[in-house]
Amino acid sequence: MTDASYRDAIFTTPLDRVASFSFDERVVACFPDMIRRSVPGYGQILGMLGEIAARHLRHGGHVYDLGCSLGAVGLALAGRLAPDAFTLTGVDLSPAMVERARATFSDECPEHRIEIVECDIRHLDYRPASMIVLNFTLQFLAPGDREALIDKLFAALEPGGVLVLSEKIVAADEQENAWLVERYHDFKRANGYSDMEISQKRTALENVLVPDTLEAHHARLSRAGFSRVTTWFQYLNFASMIAFKD
Numbered sequence: 091m092t093d094a095s096y097r098d099a100i101f102t103t104p105l106d107r108v109a110s111f112s113f114d115e116r117v118v119a120c121f122p123d124m125i126r127r128s129v130p131g132y133g134q135i136l137g138m139l140g141e142i143a144a145r146h147l148r149h150g151g152h153v154y155d156l157g158c159s160l161g162a163v164g165l166a167l168a169g170r171l172a173p174d175a176f177t178l179t180g181v182d183l184s185p186a187m188v189e190r191a192r193a194t195f196s197d198e199c200p201e202h203r204i205e206i207v208e209c210d211i212r213h214l215d216y217r218p219a220s221m222i223v224l225n226f227t228l229q230f231l232a233p234g235d236r237e238a239l240i241d242k243l244f245a246a247l248e249p250g251g252v253l254v255l256s257e258k259i260v261a262a263d264e265q266e267n268a269w270l271v272e273r274y275h276d277f278k279r280a281n282g283y284s285d286m287e288i289s290q291k292r293t294a295l296e297n298v299l300v301p302d303t304l305e306a307h308h309a310r311l312s313r314a315g316f317s318r319v320t321t322w323f324q325y326l327n328f329a330s331m332i333a334f335k336d
């Protein structure tokens with residue numbers, strides 16, 4: 091059984107000291123529930139990734155899913171496209187994530203050509219790709235490492251290729267940001283998280299998940315050489331962009 095998933099109860103008890111958030115076994119065990127209840131629009135983004143792939147991916151082209159966690163992006167593409175339509179490499183640094191993602195793909199879509207690599211996306215030797223997805227992963231890299239990775243991904247993309255970048259974002263205007271964060275906390279409360287869980291998770295993510303502004307993302311993508319960048323989705327302080335390489 092590869093799809094066992096528990097309810098996220100990681101921050102339900104008060105802690106004397108909240109440790110930094112990490113993608114360990116406990117998080118992996120409840121990850122599908124955590125991400126669904128914590129990321130506004132997560133399911134809609136996955137559904138649209140299938141449609142974006144159907145439109146933009148060269149037939150038989152290669153896809154990278156960077157920070158693939160349990161493989162949700164690969165599963166969305168495999169649900170939308172035939173096995174001969176693409177090959178995919180999912181990459182994640184967390185051994186617990188990689189182990190479960192591999193089991194899921196061999197159980198659920200053995201015909202699709204999907205491999206999972208345990209590696210740091212900053213150090214991977216990229217082969218030419220038609221589509222690259224960073225679905226809520228760049229935000230976990232040290233801010234100083236982000237530009238070099240985007241440059242590397244631009245170089246790996248074939249002409250006509252696309253990069254999809256989904257991120258938690260911060261608004262430059264303090265009042266706007268405060269409103270978005272408050273409504274995001276309402277979103278989490280409505281999804282069953284208590285004030286204590288919300289507050290302890292926020293502490294655990296400090297200096298671990300460091301969001302950029304949408305403007306910073308667009309500027310970085312343009313600097314790397316992408317000819318067009320479109321924010322195609324935003325729900326509160328979560329957004330997804332698509333960048334096109336000519």
Ligand SMILES: Nc1ncnc2c1ncn2[C@@H]1O[C@H](C[S@+](CC[C@H]([NH3+])C(=O)[O-])CC(=O)[O-])[C@@H](O)[C@H]1O
Pocket residue numbers: 113125156157158159160161162163181182183184187209210211212224225226227230231
């Ligand atoms: N340097 C790194 N190299 C490789 N992996 C990394 C690195 N840093 C973090 N990760 C991995 O990036 C993933 C981020 S989760 C992505 C969700 C998924 N995309 C989804 O669509 O379900 C987002 C979230 O939990 O908010 C984790 O699995 C980390 O181990």
Ligand SMILES: O=C(O)C(=O)Cc1ccccc1
Pocket residue numbers: 124125128129258291292295299
């Ligand atoms: O829960 C949060 O506060 C988030 O920002 C989203 C999230 C989801 C899963 C792991 C880490 C962060």
